[in-house]
Amino acid sequence: MEQQASKHQKVKQHLQREITEGYYEGGDKLPSEQRLCDYFKVSRVTVRHALQNLENDGLIYRKQGVGAFVSNKAYKSNLVKLTDFSEDMRQAGLESSSRLISLKKVDPIKEVNEILDIRPDMKLIRVDRVRLGSGKPVAFDITWLPPGYGQLLFDEDLTTQTIYNVIEEKYEIPIIAGSYRFTAVKADKYIADQLNLEPGDAVFEIDRCSRTTGNKKVYFQRRYYNPALVNYVMELSRNEDSEEISSKDGLPLKEFSPQFVK
Structure with a gap:
């Protein structure tokens, strides 16, 4: 639902x-x-x-x-919204749900611990989920959390709830910012199996680190999209007074949002 x-x-x-x-x-x-x-x-x-x-x-x-x-210019926005999967699905007119593959404590991973700004010897909570749009595998997520945040998920139904909603709504820990990295990679067998693809097929990878107040890192996530089902559309806004925009400044980004194939 x-x-x-x-x-x-x-x-x-x-x-x-x-x-x-x-x-x-x-x-x-x-x-x-x-x-x-x-x-x-x-x-x-x-x-x-x-x-x-x-x-x-x-x-x-x-x-x-x-x-x-x-604001006096309430209809102009040059910022990109931070959304979660369920919001993206709702905007696309699709029903969101998840298939939980695993939720477990794992050994430290040097790269991930550094991204999350936690001790190099601290264990992590890892969540693997297939993200579904109206029952169709759209994306596969691997998410790592520091144990302080990750332990909040063990009693939750992550097939119907998102990590974003559990953290924000139940525990009132606001997710206020996030950094993204976009790239294309070849799916290994594990990723390909979750998305009904063949090993070696190209997938769209988004690395995301979400933060709460005090710049604390809540989770780091690698999401793999089936590129046949999603593409990203970029909207740029141009100031009406074009002389105020230098070639150095460029055009401010107004919207950068996923478009899904139904």
Whole structure:
């Protein structure tokens, strides 16, 4: 069954709708965090995450100790959204689910421990999952977490829940940023078997490291997409005052999103 929008997404969507429909105008102050908590019956962490996403989209800006205000250019965004698989599937009109292959504690991996900024001798929690779009294998994920975060997953149903939602919604640890690396690789037998491909077939690999507050690394993930089922589309925005854009600055990236074959 398709997952419902998370709490912070519902708050964000409500405020976004009010902004875009003109309930608030540029420069208007949004209700305080406490008032939003009371209205939506959610925690302050959830409200702050929703506001952070609105700010990332360019719809609002925040002043320390004062509050959040509607941007005068609320319909222009030069930032890329950080989404998880279920959000991507929902936007594509597909039902998201997962097939859990394994969830276990593993020995340290030098490269992964360095990426996660943890001790080189610290063990890791590894999660292997096939990600399904309306029952079809779209991607295969290998995810590593520090034990402090990884142990939170052992009692969860990772066939219907995403790591992103468990960490954020149940434990209120906001995922506020992530770094991505895109490349093409040949699938080994293990990866090929999960995606119904042949060993040696090309797959689209995305390495992602997600972070919470204080720049703490929550997980490092390698996702392998079947390139026959997904491609990425890049949207660039050009400032109307083109003289303000130098050749050095280039064009700001407005959107970079996956498109899926149904």
